[in-house]
Amino acid sequence: MKTTFRGGVHPDDCKKYSRDIPFETYRPKGEVVIMLSQHIGKPAKPVVAKGAAVQVGQLIGEADGFVSANIYSSCSGTVKAVEPRRSVNGKMVQSVVIDNDGLFTLAEGVGAKRDWKSMSKEAILDAVKWAGIVGLGGAGFPTNVKLMPKNPDQIEYIIANGAECEPYITCDDQLMRNYADEIVAGMEIILSMFPKAKGVIAIEKNKPEAIAAMQKACAGKSNLQVLPLKTKYPQGGERSIITVVAGKHLRMGMLPADVGCIVDNVATIRAIYRAVAFTEPLYERALTVTGDIVASPKNLFVPIGTCFEELLEAAGGIKEGKTITKALYGGPMMGGAFADLNCPTLKNNNALTILGVDPVEVAQKQMTACLKCGRCNRTCPLGLTPQMMAVAAHNKDYEAYEKTFNGLECVSCGSCTYACPAKRPLMQIFAQTKAEIMAAKRQAGGGK
Amino acid sequence: MELTNKKLNLSTGPHVRSPLTTRKVMADVLIALMPATINGIIHFGFHAFCVVMVSVLTAMLVEGAFCWAAKKPCTVGDLSAAVTGLMLALCLPAGVPLYIPFLGSLFAILVVKCLFGGLGKNIMNPALAGRCFLLISFASAMTNYSIDGITAATPLARYSAGKSIDLMRVFLGFDNGVIGCSIAALLLGGLYLLIRGGITWEIPVCMTGSYAVAVYIFSGRALSLEEFLFQICSGGVLMGALFMATDPVTSPVTSAGHIAYGLLVGTLCALFRVKGSLPDSVSYAIIMSNLLVPFIDLALVKKPYAYREPRNKKQMSDLIPRAAVILAVITLCSGFILGGLNELTKDTIASIKLAANAEAYRAVMPDAETFGSNEAMDAAIAALDGGTYGTDFGRATINEAIVGKDASGNVVGTIISATSGDGMEGNITLAVGISADGTVLGISFTELNETPGLGSLCGESPFKDQFNGVQTTRFSLDNSATKIDSVAGATISSRAVVNAINAALDFYAANAQ
Numbered sequence: 001m002k003t004t005f006r007g008g009v010h011p012d013d014c015k016k017y018s019r020d021i022p023f024e025t026y027r028p029k030g031e032v033v034i035m036l037s038q039h040i041g042k043p044a045k046p047v048v049a050k051g052a053a054v055q056v057g058q059l060i061g062e063a064d065g066f067v068s069a070n071i072y073s074s075c076s077g078t079v080k081a082v083e084p085r086r087s088v089n090g091k092m093v094q095s096v097v098i099d100n101d102g103l104f105t106l107a108e109g110v111g112a113k114r115d116w117k118s119m120s121k122e123a124i125l126d127a128v129k130w131a132g133i134v135g136l137g138g139a140g141f142p143t144n145v146k147l148m149p150k151n152p153d154q155i156e157y158i159i160a161n162g163a164e165c166e167p168y169i170t171c172d173d174q175l176m177r178n179y180a181d182e183i184v185a186g187m188e189i190i191l192s193m194f195p196k197a198k199g200v201i202a203i204e205k206n207k208p209e210a211i212a213a214m215q216k217a218c219a220g221k222s223n224l225q226v227l228p229l230k231t232k233y234p235q236g237g238e239r240s241i242i243t244v245v246a247g248k249h250l251r252m253g254m255l256p257a258d259v260g261c262i263v264d265n266v267a268t269i270r271a272i273y274r275a276v277a278f279t280e281p282l283y284e285r286a287l288t289v290t291g292d293i294v295a296s297p298k299n300l301f302v303p304i305g306t307c308f309e310e311l312l313e314a315a316g317g318i319k320e321g322k323t324i325t326k327a328l329y330g331g332p333m334m335g336g337a338f339a340d341l342n343c344p345t346l347k348n349n350n351a352l353t354i355l356g357v358d359p360v361e362v363a364q365k366q367m368t369a370c371l372k373c374g375r376c377n378r379t380c381p382l383g384l385t386p387q388m389m390a391v392a393a394h395n396k397d398y399e400a401y402e403k404t405f406n407g408l409e410c411v412s413c414g415s416c417t418y419a420c421p422a423k424r425p426l427m428q429i430f431a432q433t434k435a436e437i438m439a440a441k442r443q444a445g446g447g448k
Numbered sequence: 449m450e451l452t453n454k455k456l457n458l459s460t461g462p463h464v465r466s467p468l469t470t471r472k473v474m475a476d477v478l479i480a481l482m483p484a485t486i487n488g489i490i491h492f493g494f495h496a497f498c499v500v501m502v503s504v505l506t507a508m509l510v511e512g513a514f515c516w517a518a519k520k521p522c523t524v525g526d527l528s529a530a531v532t533g534l535m536l537a538l539c540l541p542a543g544v545p546l547y548i549p550f551l552g553s554l555f556a557i558l559v560v561k562c563l564f565g566g567l568g569k570n571i572m573n574p575a576l577a578g579r580c581f582l583l584i585s586f587a588s589a590m591t592n593y594s595i596d597g598i599t600a601a602t603p604l605a606r607y608s609a610g611k612s613i614d615l616m617r618v619f620l621g622f623d624n625g626v627i628g629c630s631i632a633a634l635l636l637g638g639l640y641l642l643i644r645g646g647i648t649w650e651i652p653v654c655m656t657g658s659y660a661v662a663v664y665i666f667s668g669r670a671l672s673l674e675e676f677l678f679q680i681c682s683g684g685v686l687m688g689a690l691f692m693a694t695d696p697v698t699s700p701v702t703s704a705g706h707i708a709y710g711l712l713v714g715t716l717c718a719l720f721r722v723k724g725s726l727p728d729s730v731s732y733a734i735i736m737s738n739l740l741v742p743f744i745d746l747a748l749v750k751k752p753y754a755y756r757e758p759r760n761k762k763q764m765s766d767l768i769p770r771a772a773v774i775l776a777v778i779t780l781c782s783g784f785i786l787g788g789l790n791e792l793t794k795d796t797i798a799s800i801k802l803a804a805n806a807e808a809y810r811a812v813m814p815d816a817e818t819f820g821s822n823e824a825m826d827a828a829i830a831a832l833d834g835g836t837y838g839t840d841f842g843r844a845t846i847n848e849a850i851v852g853k854d855a856s857g858n859v860v861g862t863i864i865s866a867t868s869g870d871g872m873e874g875n876i877t878l879a880v881g882i883s884a885d886g887t888v889l890g891i892s893f894t895e896l897n898e899t900p901g902l903g904s905l906c907g908e909s910p911f912k913d914q915f916n917g918v919q920t921t922r923f924s925l926d927n928s929a930t931k932i933d934s935v936a937g938a939t940i941s942s943r944a945v946v947n948a949i950n951a952a953l954d955f956y957a958a959n960a961q
Contacts, residue, residue, distance in 0.1 A: 006753065011464050167464060249754035325457050332463040339458055358457045359465045368470040368526050369568035373696040375468075375645070378703075383753035387701045388745065406752045414462030421468040422568075428460050 001200075004230035005243040007381040009415045011233055011333070013206055014167040018290045018297040023174055025301040026314050028100055032075045033085050033344035034060060034305040035095045039134040040141045041067030046096055052079045056303075057110035057281050060096045063129070069142045069347075070132035073098060074283040074303030076105040086343050088308075088329045089336055095344070098305070112279045121193045124276055131275030132282050132347075137161060137172075137236070137265030138330060140348035143272065146264065147193065149257035155194045156260035157245050160187055160269050162203040162210060163229055163236030166331025169351040171286040172266050174299045176203065176210035180217035183266050184224065186273035190262070191223055199224040200245050201266070206231040233333060234413040238263050240381050249382075252409050267350070282347060289315040291354030293322040302345055308352055309341040318354060325361070328353040333414050363423040370424055376416035382409055386416035386426050393433040398440070401433055408434055470567075474527035476646045480637035481534050481628070481691065488627035492542030496627050500537040503549035507533030507557050514562040528567050532556050535575035535691060538628025539684065539731070540582070541593045548589055552578040572738045573695045576731045583728055588873050591727045593624050604682045615674065618681050631681045638690035647694040650703055654710025655689040655717070656680050658776070662718030666783050683721065688713070688730040698738040704748040705741075708772035712744075713737045715779040723786045740775075748772075805879070805894055809850060809863050812881030812890040816852025816860045825849035825862070825959045837951045842944065843869035844951035847877065849959075861889055862960065864952035868944040873897045876906075876944050880915075880952040884960075887919040891949060903941030911935050911942070921953050 037043035044061030048054060054073040061071030073096075080099045084092040116124065129144035149155060160183060164172040176183060187199045201218065203211050205228045218224045229235050229244060239250045241263060248259040256263050264272075267286055274280040283304055290297040295316030302311065308329070318324060328335040329349050376386035385405055392401040401407040410430045417427040489497045511529040515522045523529075533553050540549060556578030564570045583590045593602050602625045603618050617623045621630020628634065641647045660676050680686065693699060693713050700709050713733050720729035809819060829846055837846050847865040854860050861883040868876045877895035882888060893907045905911060911933070915923065920930040923946050925939075934942035 009466065011466070243753070249752075249756075251752075251754040326459075326463060327456055328463055332461065334461050335463065336461070337458045337463065338456055340456070353463075355463065358459075358463070360459045360463055361457060363465045366469045366471075368523070369566065371470060371473065371568055371696050372699070372701050373473065373646075374648075374701045377701055377750065378648075383750060383756075385702060385750050388749065404749055406755065409752055409754070412461075418462050418464065418466050419468070421466070421473045422470050423465060427462065431460065 001227055002244050002247070003205075003228065004232055004235065005240045005381055006383065007379050007415065008232040008234060008240070009379050009418045010231075011167050011418060013231065014290075014292070014332075015170050015173070015206065017168070017292070017294070018170045018288050018299055019173055019207075021170075021174075021297065021299050023178065023286065023299050023301055026303075026306065026311065027102070027104065028075065028303055028306040028310055029102065030100065030307060030310065031080065032073075032077075032098045032100050032303065032305040033095050033307070034071060034073065034098065035085065035087060035093045035344060035346060036061045036071055037087075037093050038071065038140060038304070038346040038348065039069045040139065041065065041069070043094060044068060044071045046082050046094070048079050048082070048096060050079055050081055053077075054079060054098060055105045055107035057283055058107040059281075063132070063142075067142055067145055069134050070130065070281065071096075072132060072281040072283040073107075074305050075100040076103050077101040086340065088338060088343050088346065088349065090339055104303075110280060114277055114279060116189055116276045117192075119276065124189060124193060127276045127279075128272055130281065131271070133268060133271045133275060134282075134347050135265060136267040136271060136285060136348060136350065138334065138348055138350065139238075140346070143264065143268055146257075146262060147190065149255070149262065151257060151260075152194060153196065154260050155197045155257065155262055157262070158187065158190050158194060158197050158199045159241055159245050159261055159263040160199065160201040160266050161236055161238075161241055161263055162201055162207075162214070162266040163241060164207070165204060165231075165233045165236040166333050166335070166351075167233075168290045168353045169288050169331045170290070171288040171299050171350055173207045173210050175270060175286050176207070176266055177213045179270055180210075180213040182270045182273045183214070184217040184221070185277065186269035186271075187224060188221075189272055189276055190264070190269070194262070197223075197262075200227050201225070202227045202229050202241055202245060204229045204231045204235055233418075234381055234415060237381065237411065237413055239411060243381075285345075285347060285350075287311070287345065287349060288351040289354075290351060291356070293318045293324070293356035294354050295319050304347055305344045307342060307344055308338070311345070311352055312341060312354065318356075322356050324354055324356070325358040326355040328355065332359075333418070334412070367423040367425075370422050373421060375419045375421065376426060379415040379419045381413060381415060382411065384409060386410075386430070389433075390424065390426055390429055393429050398433070398437050402437060408437065410434065470526045470528070473646060474531050476641060476644050477531045477691070478527065478534060480641045480644075480646070481531075481538060483633035483636045484538055484621075484628035484630055484687075485534065487621045487630040487633045488538065488542065491621060491630075492627060496542040498546060499540055499542065499544060499549050499627060500534065502546050503537035503540070503553045504530050504533035506550050506553035507536070510554055510557040511562065514558060518562075520566070523567055526567060529557055529561075532561065532574045532578075536578045539575065539579045539626050539687065541590065541625075542627050543592065544586075544589050548582055548586060551585075552582045555581045568697050570697060571741075572735050573692055573698045576692055576735050576738075579731050580728070580735060583726075583731070587727065593626075602682075603678075607678065607682065615677060615681065618678070626684065626687075628687060631686055634686050634690055638686075641690070641694075647690070648703070648706060650706035651694045651699060651710040651713075652689040654707050655693055655714040656685065658711040658714030659685060659689075659718050660714075662715045662779075662783070663722060665780065666718055666722040666787065684728070684730045685717065688717070688734055692730070693734050693737070698741060700741050700744045700748070702745070702748060702750045704750065704772075705744045708744050708748060708775055709737060709741065711772055712740065712775045712779065715776060715783075719779060719783045719786070723783065744775075805848075805865065808879045808892040808894050809852070809881075811892040812879050813852040813860055813863055815854055817855045818853050819850045819863075820853065822849055822851045822862065822959075825955075828955070828959045837866075838954055841868070841947040841951040841954070844947050845869070846951060846955050849955075852881070859884065862956055864956055865894070866948040866952040866955070867895070868948040868951075870940065870944040870947065871897070872899055872903045872938070872940050872944075876941070876948060878945065878948055878952075880949055882953065882956050885919060886921065886953070886957065886960075887917060888915045888949070888953075889917075891915050898938065898941045902935065902938040905935045905938065906941050906945045911945075915949060921957050922950055923953075 081097045085095040087093045133143040327338040389407045507529040556574040560574040560577040717733035850863040
């Protein structure tokens with residue numbers, strides 16, 4: 001098997017701040033705000049009302065439709081309100097606001113051990129659906145839907161994505177080091193549903209401890225393999241990792257299952273194990289609080305719905321004499337910027353990254369005309385030509401952008417933008433152009 | 449708490465950028481050119497340093513001034529103007545007057561770069577466009593490779609004249625040429641750029657490779673390893689392949705495009721050198737290819753990986769980009785057409801030349817009515833094969849020997865046409881009329897481009913008339929029985945004329961029965 005894909009970039013991984021810091025469990029002190037839309041698909045329907053008493057692991061939002069997910073309380077206390085609150089991306093989202101009593105009493109039945117080996121495929125799928133598990137790596141796609149491909153017999157590879165190619169973030173690294181057995185058990189659960197498939201645990205080589213731990217846990221299991229990957233961004237991107245493992249390239253609109261793959265983040269796989277073997281719904285996740293100006297960066301188990309501002313305080317705030325210029329949910333390559341840290345964590349937030357200097361601000365000052373140097377073309381992991389796409393976008397030649405240059409394929413990984421010496425805002429141009437083309441298609445009645 | 453009072457920056461990702469900037473990219477090119485620059489300055493002396501400084505400073509000042517006048521943000525800081533200035537300087541002979549780099553830089557930056565929209569918008573490599581502008585406007589200064597006032601030929605010129613070349617001297621940059629002529633220094637710089645990612649392998653490899661192959665095809669000569677190395681190392685091919693053709697702004701953006709473009713440049717370059725008569729082939733080849741870059745870019749749009757056929761299903765023919773094949777075929781065809789035209793018209797051109805020469809021949813032998821040939825002398829000329837004649841006459845060649853006869857068929861004398869390559873401004877070709885006893889009947893010039901008012905006086909009385917009626921085998925500018933007074937201020941031209949005449953006399957003496 002290969003160890004990498006074509007293209008990509010080598011940003012400083014910045015994992016030194018938190019890579020060796022063991023997990024702590026953080027207990028929120030103030031109110032906990034649990035959003036009803038933490039996944040791709042329809043928001044969940046609230047099943048509690050103001051004044052209701054809730055406990056940890058109690059269902060408070062019910063999946064509404066096929067692509068949706070259950071939402072659970074992550075603390076015990078009283079429901080203060082069901083109202084729209086500001087989400088990380090600035091949108092107002094219907095949320096259940098819980099007045100946290102600080103006791104974290106578990107709801108009845110949560111944590112009950114089950115023997116998954118005797119469970120049927122349907123029972124496992126039900127357990128995953130019940131637990132409200134979504135992709136914890138960032139996308140937030142409901143996992144039970146992923147585990148029900150149309151072509152179960154053609155699935156060749158179950159890929160555990162432990163690449164963690166985003167700079168700064170280390171929570172998956174720590175999970176693999178400390179919970180290797182649980183991740184392997186999670187893989188075995190999935191493999192039990194796809195007996196013909198092979199399990200591949202793909203980890204970038206900058207995490208040797210995690211690779212060693214996973215190899216130890218996989219020892220003696222013939223259908224499981226640890227695949228060390230070259231350290232390169234976007235190695236952990238779904239398309240990149242499928243290219244490496246299966247040697248196939250996805251096109252826009254294709255699902256991994258179409259090329260015989262199912263890809264799940266290692267945190268998601270551990271959540272599947274916890275849900276199936278311990279009847280534990282998804283109410284807590286691993287999250288890294290990091291950044292060059294954070295006083296003591298941390299890897300934390302965080303109840304979903306905890307305010308980000310509290311998490312920064314838990315990491316000791318920022319260093320004396322420093323000021324925050326930018327705060328990100330996720331890593332610096334694909335993460336989003338906060339307008340305000342006073343918003344709750346979601347299921348798919350894997351990091352809070354605090355930056356003292358905003359590279360985008362610096363880059364804007366260094367921006368020059370395009371040199372046509374071709375670095376963007378060389379780094380695009382999909383084989384696109386960002387330089388020519390940018391020209392087409394600038395000329396508003398949407399037909400050339402879509403047909404000649406396949407510009408809609410862009411997955412916004414940002415490699416071209418990172419590599420550009422002229423500091424052109426390529427990814428932003430492409431995101432906007434894509435949005436405009438899709439809007440035009442919707443208006444014309446076609447498209448998705 | 450204090451965090452919420454501070455306004456946070458908002459933007460889309462990526463929130464981290466590579467440390468590489470335009471200025472660093474340009475600085476890398478400057479660093480890569482440093483070995484060649486330093487070698488040039490050490491080898492050619494202080495004047496070379498002045499040429500470099502004038503060129504670089506003019507480029508930067510002109511760009512700054514244009515930005516100021518056009519009310520645009522000043523772009524001198526990105527160092528691209530400095531790169532253009534340095535590249536232009538390295539393509540100039542070391543001895544050029546300082547107004548040459550000034551005008552060249554001015555044209556390169558103002559006309560080719562700024563007026564087309566500045567950095568990234570120019571359609572031709574500004575440095576090369578500047579060089580071509582200078583080649584056309586100041587042909588003699590641009591092809592005058594002299595060190596400390598002594599004219600010397602470039603390795604390529606000597607090679608074309610049939611002399612052997614010490615490759616090692618060319619390689620190290622100890623031979624004559626432009627300021628940046630050291631092959632070793634250029635390779636060192638190219639390697640640095642390759643490692644730093646400033647250039648990729650495609651253009652240099654494809655350009656030099658196709659150049660070597662095309663030279664073979666167009667010239668019809670098999671290349672020995674030494675000749676191959678010489679072809680690659682001479683005439684700015686490496687400078688073009690490593691630094692000029694790889695200029696990102698004026699080259700294609702994809703790998704396939706680079707390959708096609710490299711092949712095109714190399715082929716054109718060989719075509720111009722073998723079949724053309726211009727003093728430069730690389731510059732024109734690159735500039736012409738620059739103009740085709742938008743076509744190459746659009747013809748070879750990269751397919752995303754997901755849309756490509758799996759490699760094992762591919763035919764070998766699919767691996768070579770189609771446009772590359774088309775371009776190569778077009779260049780090869782035009783090469784053969786030009787070559788064929790040359791063959792077809794060669795005799796016509798020769799007869800036209802003869803007619804022009806006939807006038808000169810009559811002038812040196814007014815008594816002759818008809819002109820014929822002398823087999824022995826023709827054979828001797830054929831044996832020389834255009835090479836230098838003798839060892840005492842500088843770069844002199846013998847072109848033709850004609851026997852003049854009077855109306856009754858008696859031989860009046862022999863006319864020898866000889867050329868000296870040592871003129872101030874190129875070749876001097878003259879006809880010498882020699883009577884049977886070796887007396888000079890007269891001389892007449894068929895090619896004389898010497899400096900007006902100085903060297904050109906060689907073609908006029910009284911200088912010209914000093915030879916008439918003298919019976920000797922050797923004239924001299926120094927004290928001797930057959931002393932010739934040189935034209936004041938044109939010693940080089942005078943010496944060249946005397947050398948050509950002496951060669952003619954020597955040839956006559958050796959071959960007359």
